Amino acid sequence: MESAKEAGGAVRAPAVCSAAQSALARAEAELRVQSRRSFLLRDYGEARTLASQALIAAQSCDLHARIVRDQWRARSAAALQDLAAWIERATGIARHVPGGEGVKEGLLRAEVTLGEGRNSFDAAQYERALEAADRGKAQIDATIGSIRGFIDRFEASPRRATWKRWVVDTLRESRRLRRPVILVDKLRRQLLLLQGDDEIASYAVDLGAGGIDSKVRAGDEATPEGRYQVTEVRGPGQTRFYRALMLDYPNSEDRARFRRLRRAGRVEPGSEIGGDIEIHGKGGRGQDWTLGCVALEDDDMDDLVPRIRVGTPVTIVGMIPEGVLP
Structure with a gap:
């Protein structure tokens, strides 16, 4: 179960990993029961069966956790990459408008959020990384909206x-x-x-x-x-x-x-x-x-x-x- 724990099994595959924990607990309980019996009366057959079931369940937990982890990693990596591209694009667009504090603050907030997402990604906290990427994209969308509003007004200039x-x-x-x-x-x-x-x-x-x-x-x-x-x-x-x-x-x-x-x-x-x-x-x-x-x-x-x-x-x-x- 240590491998599954490293992959975040309890969070990423809770049902499968909970079943694995239950199977392991039953195997350990049966092992304790038999160990308390006298030597000649001990029968570890059921314990071996339960242990085998627990091993299969643990492997399933590990597999599911790794699959889900890899999915989150891929999604968060793509989202962070997209956010970085949007920030670069928005920074380029921002050159075309006067340097309003709102635009600068919006870009700065998005860059800070991108940094938070990258730190979470490096710590294998892919869910938090994806949440940061989504939050940063919302910040960029708002900033681009402000820029677009100015450009629209500029295009309608009486000049x-x-x-x-x-x-x-x-x-x-x-x-x-x-x-x-x-x-x-x-x-x-x-x-x-x-x-x-x-x-x-x-x-x-x-x-x-x-x-x-x-x-x-x-x-x-x-x-x-x-x-x-x-x-x-x-x-x-x-x-x-x-x-x-x-x-x-x-x-x-x-x-x-x-x-x-x-x-x-x-x-x-x-x-x-x-x-x-x-x-x-x-x-x-x-x-x-x-x-x-x-x-x-x-x-x-x-x-x-x-x-x-x-x-x-x-x-x-x-x-x-x-x-x-x-």
Whole structure:
């Protein structure tokens, strides 16, 4: 019964193991009865029969316990693996929304629960591991729901029509002039290089630490939205960010918008509009960290820059609406 005990027989196969314990108790009781008799009157036949039955019952208990244990182990291992994948997926999705404390706390709780589940799994407490995995999945579901709610509101933004117009006009210009253009989708953290109806390349990007908020003033660390042009191409040694495409932010539309916001009291007194917005290297950090620029990995800048020249249109939008791209 020790082997069955190690496999958690009393919990995982209670009926079978209880019967085995009863059979063992009967065999031990018969053995005690015979041992109290005088030597010549002892008959261990019944004890041997009961012992044999107890052995078979114990083996059955052990087998059932191991089968159930292995089933729990497989289920909990799969559930923990799924939870880890969901946490990774949710963390990636969370990059697309402002860093709300609720989202961060939800991800942290799920990671802590995953750790609890893994500890239980390592201790062969597979039922507890599965319970932790289920609890963690519920936490992730709630977090993803919060993220999805934000994205839905973002997609319904009143600026959506403006973004669509900018993208459509940029693509029309590319077809007319037969030259490449750059589109930056802030929500998806993606830079697209297109010419006419053809996508030439796509790169992942990091944004300003202000996330997907639109730039309002200097120091807000937000990436601006608008239609720009490359004003200068800088190579290694000309920028501290490996390579850089300088943009003409702020343009006339940015300045007009800044004046409107200042008149409306939505910009702090003494604030400036800012500048020095670039598409540069040193990206690929998996988080938004720049002062408002768009950052790519250095290898991606090596691929992008040779295709670009001064005057290349660059359009940055909160998101590219569905159905706009060819």
